[in-house]
């Protein structure tokens with residue numbers, strides 16, 4: 518089904534930009550996070566379970582890369598790829614590495630060296646990105662996207678999820694990154710304790726007003742082996758959104774996002790083995806269609822509530 522009239526989807530955006538069907542290939546580096554290594558925190562964000570991420574490609578194994586590309590070409594019609602680093606803060610190498618700048622340079626160069634790779638996307642935190650890493654990415658001479666964790670613009674909720682950074686740090690990082698001409702994708706979470714319909718609209722205006730090109734939207738999700746699991750079991754977590762309520766709040770956000778903001782993700786999915794709640798997000802395939810059906814039935818179009826004066 519063609520849903521491009523409902524939202525500005527990343528797949529359609531890539532098709533327009535590259536004239537090809539693009540897929541991400543998840544690659545692995547030896548990274549850690551300032552919110553885990555003791556720099557700003559030791560235990561990470563309350564929902565963090567990096568082990569629940571999708572499997573990745575081993576960059577040391579060329580055969581692995583070729584096999585995975587072949588699989589995506591045959592199964593999904595992929596024509597080119599974006600190298601994607603998503604684990605921990607992917608600009609922040611583990612302390613086992615002596616020279617982090619050389620490590621990052623070699624790792625990223627290797628990642629984009631395949632002729633079918635058209636760009637690189639790196640997921641990180643506002644306090645884990647500086648000129649050093651951005652200069653290395655710039656030197657690759659390829660399209661660069663930085664995915665930057667924001668999660669919320671409510672400082673109390675940022676504290677509740679123990680993010681270890683402020684909204685100001687996020688906006689400062691956006692300012693720095695935008696100077697390099699890289700695309701910037703904000704990660705956000707719906708369903709945090711202080712969220713209201715008005716705060717969702719405020720969040721959309723915040724995304725619209727800056728130098729942010731895209732957004733990845735997640736629902737608050739309880740994974741096994743996280744501090745959120747403990748809070749949830751003790752009834753100290755906010756109510757986890759039902760499917761209907763998530764769709765409703767998502768609809769508010771989408772209507773208030775400008776049409777040129779590219780939507781990279783509409784919800785989190787998690788493997789059943791790692792998932793506590795909400796259980797409705799374990800059905801990856803059917804869920805996207807359900808969301809679009811909801812949007813259609815309720816007249817939701819990206820940007821339909823954005824008023825320019």
Ligand code: SF4
Pocket residue numbers: 550551552553560561562564565566567604605606642666
């Ligand atoms: S910033 Fe990312 S890697 Fe670091 S603790 Fe939070 S969720 Fe985990």
